Amino acid sequence: MRMTITDIAKLANVSKSAVSIVLNNKTGVSDKTRSKILSVIKKYNYNPNYIAKSLAAKETKSIGLIIEEIDNPFFAKVIRGVYKACSKLGYSVLLGSAELSSEMEAEIIRTLVSKRVDGLIIFPLQSEAADFTYLSNLLSENYPLVILGMVTNYAMNVVDIDNVKAAYDAVSYLIQQGHTKIAHLFWEVHSSHSMERLEGYKQALIDNNLPINKNYIIPVSSDTAGGYKAVKELFSKSIKHPSAVFCYNDLVAMGGINALLEMGIKVPESVSVMGFDNIDFSEYIKVPLTTVHVPAYEIGKSAAKLLIKQIGNSPAQLNEKVILEHKIIERESVLINRT
Amino acid sequence: MRMTITDIAKLANVSKSAVSIVLNNKTGVSDKTRSKILSVIKKYNYNPNYIAKSLAAKETKSIGLIIEEIDNPFFAKVIRGVYKACSKLGYSVLLGSAELSSEMEAEIIRTLVSKRVDGLIIFPLQSEAADFTYLSNLLSENYPLVILGMVTNYAMNVVDIDNVKAAYDAVSYLIQQGHTKIAHLFWEVHSSHSMERLEGYKQALIDNNLPINKNYIIPVSSDTAGGYKAVKELFSKSIKHPSAVFCYNDLVAMGGINALLEMGIKVPESVSVMGFDNIDFSEYIKVPLTTVHVPAYEIGKSAAKLLIKQIGNSPAQLNEKVILEHKIIERESVLINRT
DNA sequence: TTGAAAGCGCTAACAA
DNA sequence: TTGTTAGCGCTTTCAA
Numbered sequence: 001m002r003m004t005i006t007d008i009a010k011l012a013n014v015s016k017s018a019v020s021i022v023l024n025n026k027t028g029v030s031d032k033t034r035s036k037i038l039s040v041i042k043k044y045n046y047n048p049n050y051i052a053k054s055l056a057a058k059e060t061k062s063i064g065l066i067i068e069e070i071d072n073p074f075f076a077k078v079i080r081g082v083y084k085a086c087s088k089l090g091y092s093v094l095l096g097s098a099e100l101s102s103e104m105e106a107e108i109i110r111t112l113v114s115k116r117v118d119g120l121i122i123f124p125l126q127s128e129a130a131d132f133t134y135l136s137n138l139l140s141e142n143y144p145l146v147i148l149g150m151v152t153n154y155a156m157n158v159v160d161i162d163n164v165k166a167a168y169d170a171v172s173y174l175i176q177q178g179h180t181k182i183a184h185l186f187w188e189v190h191s192s193h194s195m196e197r198l199e200g201y202k203q204a205l206i207d208n209n210l211p212i213n214k215n216y217i218i219p220v221s222s223d224t225a226g227g228y229k230a231v232k233e234l235f236s237k238s239i240k241h242p243s244a245v246f247c248y249n250d251l252v253a254m255g256g257i258n259a260l261l262e263m264g265i266k267v268p269e270s271v272s273v274m275g276f277d278n279i280d281f282s283e284y285i286k287v288p289l290t291t292v293h294v295p296a297y298e299i300g301k302s303a304a305k306l307l308i309k310q311i312g313n314s315p316a317q318l319n320e321k322v323i324l325e326h327k328i329i330e331r332e333s334v335l336i337n338r339t
Numbered sequence: 340m341r342m343t344i345t346d347i348a349k350l351a352n353v354s355k356s357a358v359s360i361v362l363n364n365k366t367g368v369s370d371k372t373r374s375k376i377l378s379v380i381k382k383y384n385y386n387p388n389y390i391a392k393s394l395a396a397k398e399t400k401s402i403g404l405i406i407e408e409i410d411n412p413f414f415a416k417v418i419r420g421v422y423k424a425c426s427k428l429g430y431s432v433l434l435g436s437a438e439l440s441s442e443m444e445a446e447i448i449r450t451l452v453s454k455r456v457d458g459l460i461i462f463p464l465q466s467e468a469a470d471f472t473y474l475s476n477l478l479s480e481n482y483p484l485v486i487l488g489m490v491t492n493y494a495m496n497v498v499d500i501d502n503v504k505a506a507y508d509a510v511s512y513l514i515q516q517g518h519t520k521i522a523h524l525f526w527e528v529h530s531s532h533s534m535e536r537l538e539g540y541k542q543a544l545i546d547n548n549l550p551i552n553k554n555y556i557i558p559v560s561s562d563t564a565g566g567y568k569a570v571k572e573l574f575s576k577s578i579k580h581p582s583a584v585f586c587y588n589d590l591v592a593m594g595g596i597n598a599l600l601e602m603g604i605k606v607p608e609s610v611s612v613m614g615f616d617n618i619d620f621s622e623y624i625k626v627p628l629t630t631v632h633v634p635a636y637e638i639g640k641s642a643a644k645l646l647i648k649q650i651g652n653s654p655a656q657l658n659e660k661v662i663l664e665h666k667i668i669e670r671e672s673v674l675i676n677r678t
Numbered sequence: 679t680t681g682a683a684a685g686c687g688c689t690a691a692c693a694a
Numbered sequence: 695t696t697g698t699t700a701g702c703g704c705t706t707t708c709a710a
Contacts, residue, residue, distance in 0.1 A: 388703050396705060396706090
């Protein structure tokens with residue numbers, strides 16, 4: 001059987017509390033006792049039961065991280081950032097992947113809360129049905145929470161970029177390069193990122209007195225297949241083709257470029273495509289991607305730091321917004337206006 | 340304050356044990372009692388404390404997953420597979436990323452064991468110093484364990500492909516295409532994958548009566564930067580240049596191709612390059628990658644299933660090997676021999 | 679079918 | 695500075 005604190009106490013001829021004090025690096029025992037206990041611990045390679053400690057101390061030093069798809073490079077970076085900050089600050093991370101289902105998301109939250117994570121970082125999905133009721137429960141309990149996206153109507157801690165602005169900047173950039181017919185492949189899932197990027201797209205068009213063409217606003221899944229399919233359809237329709245397409249993310253853009261190339265349409269000579277996220281691979285693809293850089297790793301780190309700060313922060317519920325900077329990365333998928 | 344099982348018991352006028360039975364879907368209460376308890380639980384939206392349950396029941400329904408780099412697409416896929424299988428079987432996953440440090444790895448194992456995960460899936464790093472002593476501890480405790488790689492001298496559960504064979508096949512393929520001067524960019528970290536792929540490379544050369552040229556065996560970091568750097572150096576040396584390079588993984592291959600292209604060397608016309616892993620992006624890059632497919636997602640899933648099976652499996656310690664199939668994926672980075 | 683009680687391995691008052 | 699004791703919120707015998 002595994003050793004317990006009681007065993008150690010007996011072996012060292014001290015009380016459990018003395019061992020507990022030593023284990024937690026607190027003051028209250030003499031140096032002699034401490035070193036005696038320490039040596040027993042080392043000798044038997046004693047590894048404290050954190051479950052028992054968690055129950056007694058009412059904290060688990062674990063947080064939950066809920067994202068959509070683990071193997072999406074954007075989320076992978078976020079996860080890494082969260083993990084990095086957490087491990088530095090002594091927290092473990094329990095992973096949750098909702099895979100685009102908000103019921104799943106609610107379910108995951110339930111089990112993680114049940115497992116008493118000290119706080120939660122959530123990339124929120126907004127379905128018409130579910131909305132944020134499950135989040136508002138947590139909020140009303142004062143559960144430490146950081147959201148990776150904007151949420152209206154609730155005061156929450158958020159860490160994100162300004163997606164509206166970023167999309168606005170991206171589309172404005174396209175307009176500056178002389179484009180007037182710009183399509184947008186937006187993420188079909190009703191999420192804050194999806195909606196905000198769409199909004200930024202529209203706003204840029206409006207501010208530049210360009211018409212909003214419904215045929216140019218196309219819902220896609222957020223992966224290469226989504227971009228591929230949408231572009232194939234769009235460019236085989238007998239409508240006036242756009243000269244540029246602004247994509248929800250780099251994956252969509254990659255799929256789109258492949259479709260274009262396959263149809264014999266040159267990128268960027270015939271049509272420009274703009275991505276979003278600046279994932280690691282965006283510079284290695286056939287046409288290195290012009291995109292907007294989203295500091296995913298930093299988002300993860302900031303979120304974790306903010307969360308842990310809030311966990312420490314007495315019962316106070318923060319309402320802090322951390323908005324990180326985005327940046328247009330010029331590569332080769334958008335034709336530069338040389339006029 | 341949060342509700343406890345005692346609260347629910349009082350509210351429903353029953354004993355704690357009755358509530359416990361209902362909570363765990365066991366038999367031993369009448370339907371009437373059960374539904375009464377259920378309604379109270381629902382009414383108050385009671386969420387059991389899994390920490391307390393874990394302490395009493397001596398299982399956490401969590402497993403630990405320790406890999407090297409979260410945002411490496413190969414590991415991301417493995418993580419996804421593990422997560423998928425675990426969530427289906429009612430387990431949570433605690434993430435650990437060792438970031439190439441075997442001290443880190445040992446440390447992570449320690450905390451995860453302390454948090455009493457029911458089992459561990461580990462992609463093992465082998466440093467000369469640390470070796471597997473920390474694993475053998477777990478083994479001697481009969482700790483449920485699955486290793487994502489081969490380990491000699493210890494009987495362990497492993498899930499992996501046959502890396503020696505896969506590398507052998509890859510290099511043989513290159514030889515079939517007429518290559519005789521084949522370089523290998525191998526992962527500088529002393530891991531089973533690294534060593535086995537190197538071995539397969541050598542064996543293929545030997546079996547085909549080709550010399551092993553030390554100048555052609557180059558240690559690299561396992562990312563694009565590593566491949567880029569190594570190729571730049573190799574092809575600026577005044578030695579006979581290889582006509583093909585077999586890379587530790589796709590990332591290395593991508594970096595290598597970029598270096599080649601930058602130097603004005605055509606891929607595959609002048610030099611062929613072969614990857615390993617078949618990550619999602621390998622088909623989207625400038626020269627779509629010929630590579631060996633590693634079923635990362637399935638590896639993750641199998642590992643999780645095997646682990647959970649072992650967790651259930653009384654005190655028995657298995658020594659099961661699950662070797663998944665690899666497969667050469669022909670794309671465009673290796674020139675096909677048309678003779 | 680029910681309930682009482684002991685115990686899981688810790689922490690944290692409180693006394694000594 | 696030490697040790698004793700009462701929980702933390704569950705599960706699980708064991709009687710009733």
